[in-house]
Amino acid sequence: MQGKSLKELAAALAAGETDSASLTEAALKRIEARDGELNSFVTVAGEAARGAARAADERRAGGESGPLAGIPMAQKDLFCTQGVTTTAGSRMLEKFVSPYDATVVARLREAGAVMVGKTNMDEFAMGSSNETSYFGPVKNPWDPERVPGGSSGGSAAAVAARLVPYATGTDTGGSIRQPAALAGITGLKPTYGRVSRYGIVAFASSLDQAGTLTVSAEDAAYVLAAIAGFDPRDSTSAEQPVPDYPALLGESVRGKRVGIPKEFLDEGVEPGVRETFRKAADELAGLGCEVEETTLPNLKLSVPTYYVVAPAEASSNLARYDGVRFGHRAADPKDLTDLYERSRGEGFGAEVKRRILIGTFVLSHGYYDAYYLRAQQVRQLIADDFRRAFEQYDFLVGPTTPTAAFRIGEKTADPVSMYLNDIFTIGVNLAGLPAVSVPMGFDGKLPVGMQVIGRAFDEAGILSLAHQYQQATDWHRRVPEGWEE
């Protein structure tokens, strides 16, 4: 059953050709046998998974069914899961067991999904390579010397290696789309507010959004249908109707206007990536789309804007880790300040400390106007660029990343060069828009992705374009060598 689409798995389960217990056992066995090569899981929850599989099989025997019922999957270790550790990739939360489920987790559980474990990630989702994880880097199944991207690097590697059919992720500046691109799979970041943030360990609350890492856009439609929708427990959850995403995948894209912002093809883009993208854009024209060049003039300021806004919000969100109520606590504190400072000094890794300090600085007295306020103004300019572009175009497309997967260790010494890997993904978070990355070919032996950006709440539109591109191409079906069986 490995390598089958969610639709095929659901059909096989419905026809009684397999059951959830067998699918779950096979996934657990494959993770046990092969994940040592990748390190994509922080926790494998075998016992809980077997219980959930039995329950799913019983529900099916009782006449219940559903597109995700009984199918194994993995949760990024940023989603709180009752009874299973949620580490956020940090020493700070190494032993944290949430007393409740995140809304995404609860909705998938309700849909009969079988969680086999929690995937590795950059610490508190701060990173683009999965190298900031306290639990060690994840390897890219396309080349074990390279990163799978981040922060949802474990989810991306696990899906690319066909350890699980799908996994969840979160995306604050590209953390779903960038690893999806680097691992040769499909990654969907919905509109800000589309999927509940309740129970997701907070990083930057005005940017964070949960989404999916899947083989195909079709699979993403099924998972999004299960997790999207209003949640009273998230104060920024959008009260918007949720369309039937799988049913809308076939909507015609003929005559749709597609803009290619020229900033997505500037000199920082590897020639191989640019060339691959040109062919992908030709495919879109072949599907009947009207493709032309456009511009997002302020996009180049998205990385500096992000590195003010996101650290500012992070410095506030991560103030909760005080060594008192939960999380790491330093031994033998001499007073309360010493308890705070040493617990946080020991519990956080280098990248998280850098970002908290940047955030503290930009919010501090005397610097607030020059940095934070100005960044929020530039953020508005960037959002206005997108708004203007969407008056003319239905979709904006470009390469998801300027390069294919880089080597482990290649960018760790220079945080800014790491940050610049997200240059094409960050603007979408700043503007709160939905976007999906789909495999569009290879630069050498490494997969690269095309990003399709849509209007707010038009996940159905971007998924239909992605799906029809995937009907015309087979890049998303390619499996890394050594992982086919």
Add this chain to the structure above:
Amino acid sequence: MAFDSSAVSRLAHLARIGVDEKTASSLGSELEHILAMVDQLREADVAGVAPMAHPLELTQRMRPDEVTESPERDSYQENAPRVQDGVYVVPKVLGG
């Protein structure tokens, strides 16, 4: 923006993050490097631009003023490093 070790230590104290002397010095040059990149924001013409308050033009929702959660102190405190009789234990704050 220049960050010597004492500037880093002040900032780290504001953020309640313990850093030793050696880390403070390397952190200083990293922060300078990051803020030099951030300084590109000065290029933007932001005259008359209202700072963004929310990525989508949605208003914050009100909810009925009703009790929706019950106290679950015991289960929440299972994650606490030190509790005693239902309260969190910290080093002495008052007195000598």
